[in-house]
Amino acid sequence: xxxxxLGELIDDRPADGIFRVSRAIFDDPAIFDLEMERIFEGxxxxxxxxxxxxxxxxxxxxxxxxxxxxxxxxGEGMLGGFVNSCPHKGSRVAQTMSGNARxxxxxxxxxxxxxxxxxxxxxxxxxGCYAEAFDGQSHDLARLPAFExxxxxxxxxxxxxVPPLAEYLGEAAKLLDLVAxxxxxxxxxxxxxxxxxxDGNWKLQLENCSDAxxxxxxHPSYIRLLDQRQKSNSQSAVKSVWEKTDYWKEDAExxxxxxSFSFDHGHVLNWGRFGITDALPLYxxxxxxxxxxxxxxRDWMFNMRNLTIFPNLQIxxxxxxxxxxxxxxxxxxxxxxxxxxxxxxxxxxxxxxxIRQYEDFFNPSxxxxxxxxxxxxNCQRGFASRVEPWLxxxxxxxxxxxxxxxxxxxxxxLAPARSVLADAQLGDETLFHSYxxxxxxxxxxxxGA
Ligand code: FES
Ligand SMILES: [Fe+2]
Numbered sequence: 125x126x127x128x129x130l131g132e133l134i135d136d137r138p139a140d141g142i143f144r145v146s147r148a149i150f151d152d153p154a155i156f157d158l159e160m161e162r163i164f165e166g167x168x169x170x171x172x173x174x175x176x177x178x179x180x181x182x183x184x185x186x187x188x189x190x191x192x193x194x195x196x197x198x199g200e201g202m203l204g205g206f207v208n209s210c211p212h213k214g215s216r217v218a219q220t221m222s223g224n225a226r227x228x229x230x231x232x233x234x235x236x237x238x239x240x241x242x243x244x245x246x247x248x249x250x251x252g253c254y255a256e257a258f259d260g261q262s263h264d265l266a267r268l269p270a271f272e273x274x275x276x277x278x279x280x281x282x283x284x285x286v287p288p289l290a291e292y293l294g295e296a297a298k299l300l301d302l303v304a305x306x307x308x309x310x311x312x313x314x315x316x317x318x319x320x321x322x323d324g325n326w327k328l329q330l331e332n333c334s335d336a337x338x339x340x341x342x343h344p345s346y347i348r349l350l351d352q353r354q355k356s357n358s359q360s361a362v363k364s365v366w367e368k369t370d371y372w373k374e375d376a377e378x379x380x381x382x383x384s385f386s387f388d389h390g391h392v393l394n395w396g397r398f399g400i401t402d403a404l405p406l407y408x409x410x411x412x413x414x415x416x417x418x419x420x421x422r423d424w425m426f427n428m429r430n431l432t433i434f435p436n437l438q439i440x441x442x443x444x445x446x447x448x449x450x451x452x453x454x455x456x457x458x459x460x461x462x463x464x465x466x467x468x469x470x471x472x473x474x475x476x477x478x479i480r481q482y483e484d485f486f487n488p489s490x491x492x493x494x495x496x497x498x499x500x501x502n503c504q505r506g507f508a509s510r511v512e513p514w515l516x517x518x519x520x521x522x523x524x525x526x527x528x529x530x531x532x533x534x535x536x537x538l539a540p541a542r543s544v545l546a547d548a549q550l551g552d553e554t555l556f557h558s559y560x561x562x563x564x565x566x567x568x569x570x571x572g573a
Contacts, residue, residue: 126158128146134560145556146514147510150325150327153455159452163189167281169187169280170279170433170436170449171205172184175312177196180198181197182197185208188268188281191207202240204241206267207268207282211264233247237264241264243263275310277300292389295538296389302424310468311468312467319461320460322460324456325456325507326450329450329460331559334384343491379547380532382394382395385542386540386542386543391558392556392559394552395428395430399426428441429441436450443481445482446482447463447464520554524544525544
């Protein structure tokens, strides 16, 4: 039973320059249950990319909140989204993260289903003495009430009461275009995805992806290594784009180095300027991309971009490129599924650079992710306190946040709801407001007014 009123959890008073979030939304199990119901099981959730089920009968499994999901390509090449739960007694049918199967056999009593979700057989049916009414029922896997693709990105909902996907993505769809358009052939996930968990709330990951403020504090070993590489001018196999930019340097003050955009429905982007550098694997395509998409859009593909499509998809592109799927397990436990996402058809050299830089920065064994997950777990311990429940990590950038876009968004025809331009030190926190305004909209009615 949730005893909170919305105003006790999100203190959103723009006219007074106040935005605060209560620790309770990160660690109260009753709020977590409501989030699953209202946010994950009540709206669009990212499931995976179409290329994960490339060939007929390919499938992968995913989650919408607590509900197990099966995405399968049928024999005719059509993708379908299903609840991965047997109509017999509810067991998960597909057991693996991905594979190829014409027929899925439930491990409990062997009911079987084809790649279009249709029931193919009920074990020992004739001997089963079923009543006639049984044949009148569907024994197929339940289809998702909503399942749509945008540029190869697949989303589903266990609720039919959702807007069309294009409306939900809104302007943020153009940021998915910046990923999808890097190759005419589209994108793929590089083999070697990694799943890991941390003992902290799912919104810690949601925020961290968009948090430029933590970089110089939480990742000192990575920054020291970049300095060393620069000084030794090493011919290290791992070049880094960070060596070629002042973005991470505390003293690079004054100029516009990047900023943030916020969109309706909780989607956000923070970004930084890298320029067209050979430290990026995309460099080999720089001219071709400018010819095809124009220079402005090409330049944006080379910017550092951390994109969140609320509530569970994040695509981070800097020295390499990562796709992350956030799966909340409980108020204080989260599973992350992460892959290197890459344009199809890039050269072996570009792919090698992408993978080396991915290992360097993104992998759980790399130099950034462990720093972040340790910080999440530190925060989660601190959330136990209600002595002063309000968190203040939403105030940086308040006086720099503007309604609408700016010159950097209009150049690619992007119209965000709000924007901030930043030097290397701003570390905008106002883009998180978008998450919590979307959160509040979904939770209205479930909490007191
Ligand atoms: S639960 Fe699937 S066959 Fe019984
Ligand atoms: Fe980080």
